[in-house]
Amino acid sequence: MQATKPTVGIFGLTGCAGDQLVILNCEDELLSLVDVVDIRDFLMAASGGDEFSTLDIAFVEGAVMTRRDEEKLQRIRRRAKALVAIGTCALQGGVPAMADGLDWPSAVRDVYGPEGDGFDALPARALHECVEVDFSLPGCPIEKHEFLGAVADLLNGNPPQLPTYAVCTECKMRECDCLLVDQGRFCHGPLTRAGCRARCPSYAVPCVGCRGPVPDPNLGSAMDVYTSKGWSPEEVVQRLRTFGPLPTPVPAGEAA
Ligand code: SF4
Ligand code: SF4
Numbered sequence: 001m002q003a004t005k006p007t008v009g010i011f012g013l014t015g016c017a018g019d020q021l022v023i024l025n026c027e028d029e030l031l032s033l034v035d036v037v038d039i040r041d042f043l044m045a046a047s048g049g050d051e052f053s054t055l056d057i058a059f060v061e062g063a064v065m066t067r068r069d070e071e072k073l074q075r076i077r078r079r080a081k082a083l084v085a086i087g088t089c090a091l092q093g094g095v096p097a098m099a100d101g102l103d104w105p106s107a108v109r110d111v112y113g114p115e116g117d118g119f120d121a122l123p124a125r126a127l128h129e130c131v132e133v134d135f136s137l138p139g140c141p142i143e144k145h146e147f148l149g150a151v152a153d154l155l156n157g158n159p160p161q162l163p164t165y166a167v168c169t170e171c172k173m174r175e176c177d178c179l180l181v182d183q184g185r186f187c188h189g190p191l192t193r194a195g196c197r198a199r200c201p202s203y204a205v206p207c208v209g210c211r212g213p214v215p216d217p218n219l220g221s222a223m224d225v226y227t228s229k230g231w232s233p234e235e236v237v238q239r240l241r242t243f244g245p246l247p248t249p250v251p252a253g254e255a256a
């Protein structure tokens with residue numbers, strides 16, 4: 001008799017579907033994946049999924065930006081034994097969280113006109129602000145190798161393994177020239193979690209921090225480096241908020 005496979009659901013809230021696309025793009029591995037898991041609910045791949053059964057693992061992309069998102073996330077949470085936030089929108093709000101601090105009703109009205117008053121539109125929230133999140137995979141979008149590694153880890157009862165060091169480490173391992181120190185270009189590498197193999201600096205494009213911060217970012221020291229290159233503290237903070245809020249407050253006196 002065939003053993004029961006762990007059940008998986010893959011979902012999207014408000015986002016660009018890029019993380020789900022990365023999963024669909026695992027073309028060489030998809031057959032092996034469906035050999036070991038039973039993908040029950042993945043609307044982007046197939047309609048008519050099972051919307052009600054218990055899931056061993058739910059992967060959820062996107063930020064919570066509507067009441068519908070909130071309700072959907074709560075339904076997923078009730079079904080899932082393990083909930084994994086995938087992508088920076090789900091982890092920390094992502095690019096939409098750049099609007100944090102705006103007068104939200106006015107902003108919606110500015111964009112959509114008076115009809116905006118009735119829209120189901122909320123400021124971006126990360127999943128963990130609404131429900132308990134068990135694990136996270138960063139990136140905008142996520143990395144294919146990290147997704148496949150996370151599935152393997154979870155099936156073996158282990159938490160997904162992520163690098164705890166910064167993009168700069170991978171950049172040095174690839175022997176790239178430093179765009180920040182050598183060329184004075186704003187690069188988020190020192191504060192950003194590695195795992196993308198320093199993709200952008202390896203093409204001479206500065207990192208914009210799409211994978212979110214390392215677990216213990218040294219904001220004070222990074223601020224010293226950035227300001228020594230000529231950026232004002234306000235500009236540094238603005239740039240560092242590209243993919244969501246700062247991980248911790250910048251020490252007093254350094255952002256003011
Ligand atoms: S994290 Fe990036 S890829 Fe994922 S939903 Fe948000 S914008 Fe799209
Ligand atoms: S280019 Fe960016 S990621 Fe690479 S070492 Fe310099 S600051 Fe770090």
Ligand code: SF4
Binds near residue numbers: 140167193207211
């Ligand atoms: S280098 Fe930076 S911006 Fe580019 S993929 Fe990596 S984390 Fe994202």
